[in-house]
Structures are given as C-alpha cells and as structure tokens.
Amino acid sequence: MRFFIFILFSISLATYSVQAQTDTLSENREFLVRDGLPNFFQKLQKGGPVSIAYFGGSITEAGNGWREQSLKWFQEQYPKASLTHINAAIGGTGSDLGVFRLQQHVLVHKPDLVFVEFAVNDGSQQPAKIHKAIEGIVRQIWRQNRKTDICFVYTLNASMAPSLLAHRMPNSVRAMEEIANHYKIPSVHMGLEVIRLDRQGKLVWGGKKEEFPDKVVFSPDKTHPYSDTGHRLYTEALSRAMQEMKTVGRPGSHAVPKPFVFDNWEDAQMISVQSLTRQGDWQELTPTNDTVARQLRNRFPYLIKSNQPGASIQFKLKGTMAGLYDVIGPGCGQYAVTIDGTPGALYPRFDSYATYYRSHYFFLPTLEAGTHTVTLTVSPEPLDKAAILKKRDQTITDPRRYAENAGYASQLLIIGKLEK
Numbered sequence: 001m002r003f004f005i006f007i008l009f010s011i012s013l014a015t016y017s018v019q020a021q022t023d024t025l026s027e028n029r030e031f032l033v034r035d036g037l038p039n040f041f042q043k044l045q046k047g048g049p050v051s052i053a054y055f056g057g058s059i060t061e062a063g064n065g066w067r068e069q070s071l072k073w074f075q076e077q078y079p080k081a082s083l084t085h086i087n088a089a090i091g092g093t094g095s096d097l098g099v100f101r102l103q104q105h106v107l108v109h110k111p112d113l114v115f116v117e118f119a120v121n122d123g124s125q126q127p128a129k130i131h132k133a134i135e136g137i138v139r140q141i142w143r144q145n146r147k148t149d150i151c152f153v154y155t156l157n158a159s160m161a162p163s164l165l166a167h168r169m170p171n172s173v174r175a176m177e178e179i180a181n182h183y184k185i186p187s188v189h190m191g192l193e194v195i196r197l198d199r200q201g202k203l204v205w206g207g208k209k210e211e212f213p214d215k216v217v218f219s220p221d222k223t224h225p226y227s228d229t230g231h232r233l234y235t236e237a238l239s240r241a242m243q244e245m246k247t248v249g250r251p252g253s254h255a256v257p258k259p260f261v262f263d264n265w266e267d268a269q270m271i272s273v274q275s276l277t278r279q280g281d282w283q284e285l286t287p288t289n290d291t292v293a294r295q296l297r298n299r300f301p302y303l304i305k306s307n308q309p310g311a312s313i314q315f316k317l318k319g320t321m322a323g324l325y326d327v328i329g330p331g332c333g334q335y336a337v338t339i340d341g342t343p344g345a346l347y348p349r350f351d352s353y354a355t356y357y358r359s360h361y362f363f364l365p366t367l368e369a370g371t372h373t374v375t376l377t378v379s380p381e382p383l384d385k386a387a388i389l390k391k392r393d394q395t396i397t398d399p400r401r402y403a404e405n406a407g408y409a410s411q412l413l414i415i416g417k418l419e420k
Contacts, residue, residue: 030188030189030190030192030193030237030240030241031186031187031188031189031237031240031241031244031245032180032186032187033186033241033244033245033248034180034181034184034185034186034187035184035185035186035248035249035254036186036245036248036249037113037149037151037186037242037245037246037248037249038149038248038249038250038251038252039112039147039148039149039251039252040052040112040113040149041245041246041247042251043081043112044074044077044078044081044246045078046081047078047080047081047082048081048082049081049082049084050078050081050082050083050084050112050113051083051084051085051086051109051110051111051112051113052071052074052083052084052085052086052111052112052113052114052115053085053086053088053106053109053111053113053114053115054067054085054086054087054088054089054115054117055088055089055098055102055105055106055114055115055116055117055137056088056089056098056115056116056117056118056121056153056155057089057090057091057092057093057094057117057118057120057121058089058090058091058092058121058224059089059117059120059155059223059224059225060087060089060115060117060155061087061089061090061091062224062225062227062231064227064231065225065227065231065234066155066190066225066231066234066235066238067085067087067089069227069231069232069234069235070235070238070239071083071085073235073238073239073242074242077242086105086106086109086111088105088106089117090299090359091358092121092358092360093121093359093360093361094118094121094122094125094133095116095118095121095122095125095130095133095134095137096122096125096129096133096363097325097361097413098116098118098133098137099132099133099134099136099137099140099265099268100265100268100269100270100323100325100413100414101270101325102137102140102141102268103140103269103270104270106141107140107141107144110144110145111148112148112149113148113149113150113151114141114148114149114150114151115151115152115153116134116137116150116151116152116153117152117153117154117155118134118172118176119154119155119156119160119170119172119173119176120155120156120157120160120172120223122172122175122176123157123159123160123170123171123172125172127171127174127175127178128261130172130175130176131175131178131179131260131261131264132261132263132264132265133264133265133268134152134175134176134179135179135182135259135260135261135264135265135266136264136265136266136267136268138150138179138183138185139256139259139264139266140266140268142254142256143266146253146254146256147251147252147253147254148254149254150183150185151185151186151187151188152176152177152179152180152185152186152187152188153187153188153190153238154173154176154187154188154189154190154191155190155191155234156170156189156191156194156195157205157219157222157223158205158206158218158222158223159222160191161195161198161205164191164192164195165195165198165199173189178260179260182257182260183254183256183257183260184254184255186241186245188237188238188241189237190233190234190235190237190238191233191234191237192237193233193236193237194218194230194233197216197233202215202216203215203216203217203218204216204217204218205218205219205222206218206219206220206221206222207220208220209226209229216229217229218230265321265415267415267416268321268413268414268415269413269414269415270325270411270412270413270414271411271412271414271418272301272302272410272411272412273302273304273313273324273409273410273411273412274302276313276314276315276412277313277314277315278304278311278312278313278314279310279311279312279314280306280308280310280311280312280378281306281308281311282304282305282306282311282313283304283305283306284302284303284304285303285304285305285408286303290303290305292305292327292329292357292408295357296327296357296358296359299359299410300325300359300410300411301410302410302411303327303408303409303410304408304409304410305406305407305408305409306378306406306407307331307333307378307404307405307406307407308378309378309379309380309405310377310378310380311377311378311407312375312376312377312378313375313376313409314373314374314375314376315373315374315412315418316371316372316373316374316418316419316420317367317371317372317374317414317416317417317418317419318370318371318372318416318417318418318419319367319369319372319414319415319416319417320366320367320368320369320415320416321363321364321366321367321413321414321415321416322363322364322367322372322374322412322413322414322416323361323362323363323364323412323413323414324361324362324376324409324410324411324412324413325359325360325361325410325411325412325413326349326359326360326361326362326407326408326409326410327349327357327358327359327360327408327410328349328350328351328353328354328357328358328360329349329350329354329356329357329358330350330354330355330356330357330385330401330402331401331402331403331404331405331406332349332350332354332404332405332406332407332408333348333349333350333378333379333381333382333383333404333405333406333407334346334347334348334349334350334379334381334383334405334407335347335349335362335376335377335378335379335407336376336377336378336379336381337364337374337375337376337377338374338375338377339364339367339372339373339374340372340373341373344364344365346379346381347362348383349362349407349408350383350385350388351388352388352389352391352392352394353392354385354388354389355389355394359410361413363413371419376407376409378405378406378407379405382405383405385402
C-alpha cells in the first residue's frame with residue numbers, strides 16, 4: 001500500500017514538473033497564448049475603431065521601433081480597422097512608476113489593448129516588488145474595464161543573454177510570468193530569435209553595423225535596438241504570436257481572480273503637487289517661460305521648481321507609500337525628507353547621467369499603516385557633481401549649467417489618500 005501511494009505521489013510530482021516546465025517561455029515557446037486577446041481581435045475584424053496602448057520604457061518609446069512597426073503591421077493585416085495608438089512609454093522607468101502613472105497616461109484614453117513592456121527596466125528589481133507593481137497594473141486596467149485585453153511583452157539586453165542562453169528566464173520575466181499565469185494573460189518574449197542568432201554566432205549585441213558586415217548587429221549599446229535589426233526581430237516575433245492569438249478566446253469580460261499578492265499596488269495613484277502646502281520660493285514652470293518645462297512638456301502637466309535651500313513641500317498622507325515624480329538634471333540638487341518630524345535620508349536628484357534633464361522619480365521607505373506628515377525640503381548640502389559624472393567618464397565643460405542645486409516637483413506617487 002505504501003509503495004502504491006509512493007508511486008502515485010511520484011507520478012503527480014512528475015506531472016506537475018511537466019506542467020510547470022511547459023508553462024514557461026523557452027526557445028521553442030516564444031509566446032504563450034493563455035486566454036488570448038479576443039475582444040481586441042473581434043473589434044479589429046469588425047473594422048471598428050481600435051486603440052492600442054504601448055506601456056513601457058525607452059525600448060518601447062523609441063521612434064520607428066517595435067511600437068510603430070507593430071502598429072503598421074496591424075493596419076496592414078486589418079485595413080478596414082481605424083487604428084490609433086497611445087505612446088505611454090517613458091525611458092529609464094519601470095513598472096514601479098508605471099503602476100502609479102497608469103491612470104493618467106493610459107486608462108484615461110480607454111484602450112482596447114495594453115501592451116506591457118518593463119522586463120529590461122525591472123531587471124534589477126526584486127520579484128516581490130515586480131509582483132506588486134505588475135499585478136497592480138493588471139487590476140487597475142480591469143477595474144476600469146474588464147473587456148480591455150492585456151499582453152505582456154518581454155524585450156531584452158545583453159545582460160539577460162547568459163540566462164536565456166542557459167534556457168532560463170531572467171528574474172524580471174519570471175516574476176511577470178507568474179502574474180501572467182495567474183490572470184491568464186498572453187505573453188510574448190520578443191527576443192528569443194535574438195538569442196537563437198547569438199547561439200549560432202550570427203549576432204553581435206552592440207556596435208556599429210558597418211564594423212560587422214557579416215553579422216546581425218542588435219543595437220549600438222547592447223540594449224536599445226537598431227530599427228532594422230533588433231526592433232525588426234521584435235516585431236516579427238510579435239506578429240507570429242498575434243497570428244496564433246487572433247482566433248483564441250471568447251470575447252467578453254475577463255475573470256478577475258483573488259490577488260496573487262495581497263499587498264499589490266492596485267490603489268497606486270499620481271496626484272499633482274499643485275495643491276500642496278509650500279514654504280519658501282517656488283516657481284511654477286511652463287513651456288513658455290522655462291526650457292526644462294519645454295523639454296519635458298509631454299511628461300509634466302504641472303511643474304514647480306525651487307533653488308532656495310530650505311524651501312519645502314509638505315503633505316499629510318493616510319497610507320503606506322509615498323514618492324515624487326520629478327526631474328533629474330545638471331541644475332538639480334537633493335531633497336531632505338522628514339517623516340512625522342523625524343529626519344530621514346537625502347534623495348539626490350543628480351546622477352552620472354545628469355548631463356541633460358529628464359523625468360524621474362523616487363520613493364520613500366514603506367510607511368506603517370496610518371496617517372503621516374511628510375516634508376520634502378530642498379537641501380542646502382551640495383553634491384560633488386564632478387565626482388558623480390566621473391563615474392561615467394563625463395566632465396563638466398560649462399560650470400554654469402551645474403551651478404544650481406534645485407528641486408523640481410510635479411506629482412506625488414501615493415498609495416492611500418491625502419488628508420488636510
């Protein structure tokens with residue numbers, strides 16, 4: 001009897017192993033259909049207006065990349081459909097910012113399909129954090145409209161190659177696949193053909209194309225693909241997947257199971273700093289009166305700045321998370337943060353890439369449930385900008401551009417609600 005039970009137990013373990021193994025992406029499974037994209041394809045086939053949101057980082061943001069190429073492919077396949085797209089990608093940002101900006105940048109446009117691309121930018125994040133953010137994105141989308149289809153797409157860079165060459169998923173992809181499995185969301189690893197070419201010795205990850213005439217050169221920097229090589233391979237992979245998905249699933253509302261993680265970030269939101277209490281000299285910047293606001297006009301509907309040490313922004317939050325969507329650049333300094341009267345860490349708004357201005361963000365440590373008073377103060381403590389830039393062999397050629405130590409602010413990133 002014990003032997004019989006052991007045999008049954010062994011068989012069930014083997015069956016589980018096979019199921020687990022076949023439900024991962026490999027060189028032979030560059031996509032998983034799961035419940036498909038039935039509502040999206042039904043609208044395409046009927047020729048009605050269809051909106052696609054491309055939600056991710058710089059790889060998706062790039063012009064003439066997989067975003068624009070795939071949109072063109074859809075239009076060629078479904079010429080009667082009226083296609084529009086939302087470029088909701090921001091370079092240098094991951095799903096942790098994405099879940100907070102989703103409502104303003106994506107859902108307000110009421111898309112029919114959302115492509116979610118954060119695998120590269122989430123590469124250094126812990127799986128637990130990825131679970132919270134990615135699940136929060138899924139649940140926010142379906143909280144607004146359960147007929148909106150979602151597809152996870154995975155890009156890659158050279159640092160992910162060793163795992164993929166060893167037939168293992170990178171950690172960020174594995175974490176996202178766990179959410180995809182839980183919600184039956186289709187996923188496409190758009191870079192597995194890149195790995196196949198690498199294994200065959202036919203691909204170079206980074207460099208100038210003219211220096212490798214007999215190879216496929218993926219990108220100039222091992223991350224951001226060339227349009228006609230890396231991005232083309234991404235688009236071809238996506239089109240193969242879409243051909244298989246177009247007849248899968250039944251149109252209707254997606255089922256929303258219990259959360260994968262109970263403390264996911266479904267309630268994340270982004271709120272303008274416009275109404276917050278300020279002390280000191282703060283300037284409201286607009287594209288007509290400020291070059292930084294003009295450069296970042298597509299990022300910030302409202303932007304303020306202070307270069308006065310001690311100038312502060314204060315808010316009261318009943319919740320567990322707070323952060324700031326702001327600016328990093330040559331004239332930025334750092335914020336000193338005080339929580340409930342206790343001084344905390346300094347948050348530099350200058351890094352080794354800060355030879356230009358770009359949108360960025362930071363988060364405070366997780367707060368205990370309850371009401372907290374948070375003060376962000378422009379620190380009088382200067383940064384050694386020359387030393388920071390030297391980490392990437394950059395030098396300060398025009399000291400005037402780096403003279404200020406200002407703080408910029410646009411939107412709070414919170415889980416909870418603001419209180420007066």
